[in-house]
Amino acid sequence: SVLLYQKPNRDICQSGTSLKIQCVADSQVVSMFWYQQFQEQSLMLMATANEGSEATYESGFTKDKFPISRPNLTFSTLTVNNARPGDSSIYFCSSSRENTLYFGAGTRLSVL
Amino acid sequence: GEQVEQLPSILRVQEGSSASINCTYENSASNYFPWYKQEPGENPKLIIDIRSNMERKQTQGLIVLLDKKAKRFSLHITDTQPGDSAMYFCAASGTGGYKVVFGSGTRLLVSP
Numbered sequence: 001s002v003l004l005y006q007k008p009n010r011d012i013c014q015s016g017t018s019l020k021i022q023c024v025a026d027s028q029v030v031s032m033f034w035y036q037q038f039q040e041q042s043l044m045l046m047a048t049a050n051e052g053s054e055a056t057y058e059s060g061f062t063k064d065k066f067p068i069s070r071p072n073l074t075f076s077t078l079t080v081n082n083a084r085p086g087d088s089s090i091y092f093c094s095s096s097r098e099n100t101l102y103f104g105a106g107t108r109l110s111v112l
Numbered sequence: 113g114e115q116v117e118q119l120p121s122i123l124r125v126q127e128g129s130s131a132s133i134n135c136t137y138e139n140s141a142s143n144y145f146p147w148y149k150q151e152p153g154e155n156p157k158l159i160i161d162i163r164s165n166m167e168r169k170q171t172q173g174l175i176v177l178l179d180k181k182a183k184r185f186s187l188h189i190t191d192t193q194p195g196d197s198a199m200y201f202c203a204a205s206g207t208g209g210y211k212v213v214f215g216s217g218t219r220l221l222v223s224p
């Protein structure tokens with residue numbers, strides 16, 4: 001399995017500000033992903049974090065709004081730029097090992 | 113890309129009875145179908161999965177069925193307990209757990 005440590009667990013920020021979420025894996029992993037989940041809804045894949053190169057974004061998510069870094073095989077950050085109340089949700093980092101997807105504990109973001 | 117439909121959105125059952133959740137997928141290349149349980153305030157946790165070379169898998173009161181021709185798979189929880197109350201998500205992906213796409217979720221409520 002893979003253990004993923006995410007921080008912060010939760011945050012409150014003002015509209016227009018930026019927030020950075022960090023994710024650390026307990027071992028090197030090839031694939032890291034970021035998911036967004038609104039309250040009581042499904043998990044939406046935002047992007048695949050690629051080591052040493054730009055992230056691959058899914059439809060509806062852009063690098064300007066959600067820049068992602070992946071400097072090595074154990075670490076990734078997701079930034080929420082120009083946060084809006086509509087960005088209030090839970091953000092999960094995840095990683096795949098042996099065809100199984102594991103999740104970090106999530107970051108609950110509230111934008112005022 | 114892949115799309116996964118999940119029904120029902122809410123499922124109420126009596127303790128001791130069975131609960132069934134159904135999902136369909138579109139991409140015939142999908143070959144891995146995990147099921148996740150998410151409790152309030154927690155991250156999703158894998159409870160059972162099935163690969164395309166199988167039609168049925170059972171573990172600890174959970175049964176997963178896969179019908180590749182119909183592009184349909186289902187989760188059956190036997191002898192439900194109040195502790196089974198949670199959100200359940202089906203998902204589908206291709207090889208390596210890459211780009212796992214989730215269904216919309218089912219809230220299971222087990223009453224004593």
